[in-house]
Amino acid sequence: MAITTDKKSNMKILVACEYSGRVRDAFLALGHDAMSCDLLPTETEGPHHMGDVLELLHMGWDLMIAHPPCTHLAVSGSRWFKDKVKEQAEALIFVQTLMDAPINRIALENPISVISSRIRKPDQIVQPWQFGHGETKATCLWLKNLPKLTPTNIVGGREAVVHRMPPGPDRWKNRSRTYQGVANAMAAQWSNLQ
């Protein structure tokens, strides 16, 4: 697959492990050439590659924002770590491969996880309430050649609403969509950097 653009100032952006389309659409709205990639189909219409993101890393992107699965990495599930040593090792290799991708600017996002102890500490931890959503969900960012995100709209409300979502087959999906305010901040603050 070739990635082409007519407008030279546009950035070519890969949003790895995204089915919601939220970060992709925030960059598209600013006129950039953004594409999401996930093993799942995209929930909203837009440029999307359904498949393994590892096949796309060498395609000349200016920026990658990656949301790798946290299932075997998040410390909230640490009581299960002893039963999934192999899965965790594979998940860490996936994260390290994304971090090492030949792309000039990279942001990798995950909750509080063993990435911090096994690979390196995050550059920043953000909360949805810093970006217009009155909820708590500590989100770590590992950054390469990117500035830390500046909060855009600090609001009240400090409830961990995601943890009270009803059980069901879509619970994990509803918990893991990137907050729109965070997606908008990424697009606004990580576009056209010098």
Ligand SMILES: C[S@@+](CC[C@H](N)C(=O)[O-])C[C@H]1O[C@@H](n2cnc3c(N)ncnc32)[C@H](O)[C@@H]1O
């Ligand atoms: C925690 S979710 C991230 C969701 C994201 N924040 C969003 O708003 O869509 C992790 C996603 O990684 C995807 N994934 C796992 N391995 C992948 C791979 N090798 N290539 C592409 N996507 C992958 C999963 O299908 C899952 O949807």
